Amino acid sequence: MVANGYAADKPNEALQGVEVVVIPAGVPRNLRYVSSSLDSPSSQMTRDDLFNTNASIVYDLAAAIARNIPKPHILVISNSVNSTVPIVARTLEKAGTYDPTRLFGITTLDVVRASSFLSGIAGTDPAQTPVTVVGGHSGVMIVPCFLSLPQYGGDEVVQAKDGAGSATLSMAYAAAKFTNLLLRALKGEARIVTPTFVKSPLCAAQGIEFFSSAVELGPNGVAKIHDLGNITTPEQELVYAALPELKKNIEKGLAFVQ
Ligand SMILES: NC(=O)C1=CN([C@@H]2O[C@H](COP(=O)(O)OP(=O)(O)OC[C@H]3O[C@@H](n4cnc5c(N)ncnc54)[C@H](O)[C@@H]3O)[C@@H](O)[C@H]2O)C=CC1
């Protein structure tokens, strides 16, 4: 069963069987909402500029989930995913209910975009053109492993909307896509592999607790975290270049809960 984050603080029988909670709550990039947090109202807003508003929204929902739903899989969409996933992790940890194999940051939109860009060039069907996207869900941290170029699809949507919003509808599509994959895996379907932002050992040596890479989903959530495989040297360099900012985003989320 899929529930919206809104339902999480209303304990009732309907919540008893909840297995999957999707958290899309919070403000999107929109200069009208958060321009006061920017140096200049006309400057480009990043996902990190949403932190002040979204951190407490996500924290409240995570705390409510911890109180009311015993063993949920939690899928976080609210930006910045790089910080909101750590916020959920630490909140559940404090409540004693954290299971890292059941917490996911949804980075599926990065995959959808990369597949769409690649199939546009190759003349293929985007649904049959999977691309592994690694790193995090913001700016230089979105590294699709096919072009050796970082991906700014989300920033381009924000620019095209001239600061009046972000990719709401394609986010809904990406969330549905990821949620369906997880539900199929929970029901026992094998070999479901997709990129997602999870607690990961891949960059633990660099002090980075969460990372997006190809993850095999299983009946209990994360079944196996794939390593970066045969990525090219330029792609590897892009990943290394993204790590300092990703580390900062993650630490900011963790510090918020501490
Ligand atoms: N991970 C991803 O790929 C993507 C993430 N996003 C992020 O998703 C979030 C939502 O974006 P949109 O749906 O476009 O925004 P929206 O403004 O259309 O919807 C946000 C919803 O959050 C609700 N909300 C606000 N405060 C709340 C609270 N305290 N408790 C519960 N609900 C609350 C609002 O009522 C509204 O329904 C934003 O943070 C955005 O940056 C957006 C696109 C893609």
Ligand SMILES: O=C([O-])CC(=O)C(=O)O
């Ligand atoms: O860019 C944004 O603000 C929303 C988002 O995460 C995306 O479209 O990838």
